[in-house]
């Protein structure tokens with residue numbers, strides 16, 4: 001699908017059938033890829049980091065972009081800067097000055113964002129679609145925020161998908177790209193532009209005029225309005241293929257590596273369950289204004305006699321606010337069964353919640369007995385949740401990180417095990433002992449599932465709670481060769497004395513990727529094998545590019561996506577790096 005060449009339509013923008021009322025039409029509006037709170041735990045929060053701007057994005061890119069777009073745009077209801085302020089159609093000097101200041105502020109804000117998080121993946125699509133020379137000219141002329149499209153309906157041909165699953169089209173009347181969630185390559189669509197970003201506009205899908213042959217009916221009643229899923233209108237094989245393409249593009253644009261150093265990206269590892277797989281759901285809600293007024297009055301006002309309407313669910317793509325969700329076909333059966341009660345308990349106690357609160361529903365095994373397949377739902381963040389991966393038993397805090405798709409974990413572990421077995425340490429006079437360092441280890445998923453391959457394993461993790469549970473899991477599984485440390489990942493390197501030529505390091509950081517101090521420590525340790533698992537392939541590509549530049553002896557032996565989140569644009573990427581001739585050296 002992505003091989004289609006951009007088609008510039010000579011179609012005049014169509015008069016809007018919807019006016020500014022985004023609710024009256026089918027499709028989407030203010031969705032952001034990052035607005036899907038697919039893993040709302042704090043490990044996804046990006047900290048500050050100092051990097052070269054060219055080194056690329058982090059998860060906060062999208063969030064910063066929202067901030068930027070909020071600055072740049074006023075949302076559907078704010079009137080456009082009035083170019084017709086004067087009867088002669090010209091801007092007043094005051095308006096021009098204001099516009100100039102605004103552009104300057106936007107450029108400064110954008111530069112700060114890129115310095116912090118890198119360029120957004122969509123930028124590379126824009127360059128390919130408009131042409132590098134056009135983008136360069138727009139930037140040189142200071143027009144990268146200026147060629148904004150009007151808020152109205154357009155008829156567009158979709159050229160390709162962005163890495164976050166939006167259909168991308170070229171504007172019919174200027175050098176600008178338009179991103180439309182749920183539109184597919186090759187389709188002719190009507191879409192309503194509602195805001196502008198740097199070099200592109202965002203639009204909601206109004207109607208598919210000519211369907212792509214691959215388009216299918218979504219299983220979920222909320223698909224058209226919910227920001228949670230991007231690909232329910234595509235078959236599963238196609239979703240896997242798209243995710244592989246996302247990895248290919250990420251390494252091309254974000255690793256800074258020559259193509260011959262990047263291996264063929266292997267087919268995406270499928271999820272055995274494509275619906276009903278999510279073991280964690282976090283619907284959120286905003287307090288009705290009457291309740292907020294009650295809180296603000298500090299007891300002076302009374303609660304409203306009639307319960308105000310409350311939306312509990314996920315972000316909308318067809319307007320601002322929260323979409324009320326009574327079921328989610330991605331969540332496991334027990335979570336869907338528990339959802340009505342959880343929603344009702346919020347409604348009955350609404351005055352006790354803060355604005356923007358989130359509900360937690362975690363699917364937990366009832367017991368660790370392999371014969372017992374029953375599950376139950378845990379809603380208390382501090383309660384423990386039981387999991388099993390193959391024969392390994394795990395407990396972890398409900399509010400802390402645990403992989404959300406239970407069904408894919410055995411094949412992920414099998415894949416990582418095989419990579420380790422396939423890359424033994426270089427022959428040396430030493431015996432064949434091997435050591436594992438599991439960084440960003442959570443409650444010990446990788447360390448403990450792989451412990452039998454190693455003489456000794458050590459894990460490090462920021463969350464003290466997760467480390468407490470990792471130690472419990474050591475006991476639970478009768479493991480004798482594992483220890484865990486609470487702290488920032490780079491701290492582990494000063495505490496271990498494994499011989500580097502016999503050491504494997506597993507890296508599984510949050511979406512922002514690794515911090516530079518961590519990468520520097522890793523380079524110093526120079527393990528013979530690195531398995532880098534990531535929920536953000538863009539930061540993974542950046543970090544691996546950094547590592548290979550710092551130490552060209554590493555070879556990337558494989559890169560493969562794993563589909564932890566079917567129906568969404570998210571893809572986990574597993575990269576294996578090896579130093580084939582790593583010589584034996586003294587312990588660190």
Ligand SMILES: C[S@@+](CC[C@H](N)C(=O)[O-])C[C@H]1O[C@@H](n2cnc3c(N)ncnc32)[C@H](O)[C@@H]1O
Nearest residue numbers: 043401440441442445461462488489508509510
């Ligand atoms: C994607 S999760 C992976 C957890 C674990 N590997 C698993 O599969 O269950 C990332 C983990 O990194 C932890 N984390 C975030 N920043 C960290 C840091 N600077 N040092 C160590 N751990 C960190 C988070 O608490 C979270 O548990």
